[in-house]
Amino acid sequence: MTDPHAAPMNHAPTSSPLLELRRISKSFGPALDLAARAAQKIGARVAAETVHAVDDVSLTIARGEVVGLVGESGCGKSTLGRVAVGLYAPTAGQRFWHGDGHARPLDDLPADGLRAIRIKMQMVFQDPSASLNPRMRAGTAISEAPLAHGLLRQQDRAAWLAQLLRRVGLDPGLAERYPHQFSGGQRARLGIARALAVQPEFLVCDEAVAALDVSIQAQILNLFMQLRADLGLTYLFISHDLGVVRHISDRVVVMYLGRIVEIAPVEEIFACAHHPYTQALIAELPELPARRRAYHPIRGEPPSPLHPPSGCHFHPRCPYARPECRADRPPLREIAPAHWSACILDG
Numbered sequence: 001m002t003d004p005h006a007a008p009m010n011h012a013p014t015s016s017p018l019l020e021l022r023r024i025s026k027s028f029g030p031a032l033d034l035a036a037r038a039a040q041k042i043g044a045r046v047a048a049e050t051v052h053a054v055d056d057v058s059l060t061i062a063r064g065e066v067v068g069l070v071g072e073s074g075c076g077k078s079t080l081g082r083v084a085v086g087l088y089a090p091t092a093g094q095r096f097w098h099g100d101g102h103a104r105p106l107d108d109l110p111a112d113g114l115r116a117i118r119i120k121m122q123m124v125f126q127d128p129s130a131s132l133n134p135r136m137r138a139g140t141a142i143s144e145a146p147l148a149h150g151l152l153r154q155q156d157r158a159a160w161l162a163q164l165l166r167r168v169g170l171d172p173g174l175a176e177r178y179p180h181q182f183s184g185g186q187r188a189r190l191g192i193a194r195a196l197a198v199q200p201e202f203l204v205c206d207e208a209v210a211a212l213d214v215s216i217q218a219q220i221l222n223l224f225m226q227l228r229a230d231l232g233l234t235y236l237f238i239s240h241d242l243g244v245v246r247h248i249s250d251r252v253v254v255m256y257l258g259r260i261v262e263i264a265p266v267e268e269i270f271a272c273a274h275h276p277y278t279q280a281l282i283a284e285l286p287e288l289p290a291r292r293r294a295y296h297p298i299r300g301e302p303p304s305p306l307h308p309p310s311g312c313h314f315h316p317r318c319p320y321a322r323p324e325c326r327a328d329r330p331p332l333r334e335i336a337p338a339h340w341s342a343c344i345l346d347g
């Protein structure tokens with residue numbers, strides 16, 4: 001058994017790493033209003049509450065791997081995804097990009113070096129229309145970034161655009177339409193095309209199929225897998241739905257209130273989840289009625305990340321909690337090859 005904080009690479013799969021997150025924390029402090037700032041200036045003590053969104057998380061994602069990141073709403077998975085692609089700077093910890101075989105510390109790179117790597121990491125959002133200018137035609141929105149970054153010449157644009165739209169399953173004739181003229185499924189494909197336009201190696205898909213009907217979800221998941229096979233992409237696939245993650249992931253990472261509580265290959269998570277929180281998530285899957293009877297369903301609401309519980313954050317909801325669970329944070333320990341869990345019952 002190894003302490004994950006002493007050896008940050010220990011959650012890595014065996015193939016070569018692409019992105020490494022080492023002891024990442026991300027907190028958000030509220031901006032003080034005018035009155036509070038004025039009170040501070042005259043020496044008054046103004047308490048500013050801090051949201052601990054991500055708390056000391058280490059994770060290495062291998063080239064070509066699909067890592068599913070699951071947990072309830074507010075567990076910090078979207079924040080971790082944004083830190084991974086550089087949309088948020090971490091409060092603590094380091095990120096390393098291994099794209100050329102060397103570990104590049106992203107937070108120490110000069111601006112131009114960082115820009116060159118940042119473009120290799122793109123996000124696909126739940127609602128792509130939120131990131132699309134409603135007054136811009138789809139083709140213009142997709143080709144904007146590659147033209148600006150010198151990845152595409154204007155004279156090649158039409159052929160390039162047609163090829164990209166076909167790749168994501170859209171008719172090239174739709175390039176002249178505006179975002180509101182697309183269906184939900186088409187908009188999802190549009191968002192993927194926009195991310196692919198700058199030739200990324202790593203995609204963070206944040207609830208990318210959550211808003212879609214089940215049949216369209218399946219089509220978009222198949223598209224992600226086809227793109228992975230064709231382009232060698234690596235994914236961090238964020239979802240609140242373990243059932244969705246099951247269909248696409250090689251490995252599953254379970255987060256609870258800012259911390260990773262379990263990591264395992266996808267088949268192993270479903271066959272023998274160790275952490276009580278993971279067991280509870282699996283128990284809630286409608287397609288697994290037998291398991292539902294075997295496990296204790298999850299109870300209560302997640303506590304606020306403003307005031308996370310002491311020790312194991314899950315203890316107020318855990319059916320197996322003991323008094324000692326309130327005292328210390330259980331470390332992530334390797335309980336089987338490539339299977340990590342953070343629970344005192346694993347010992």
Ligand code: SF4
Nearest residue numbers: 312315318325343344
């Ligand atoms: Fe439950 Fe204790 Fe394990 Fe936390 S450490 S999951 S409270 S048994």
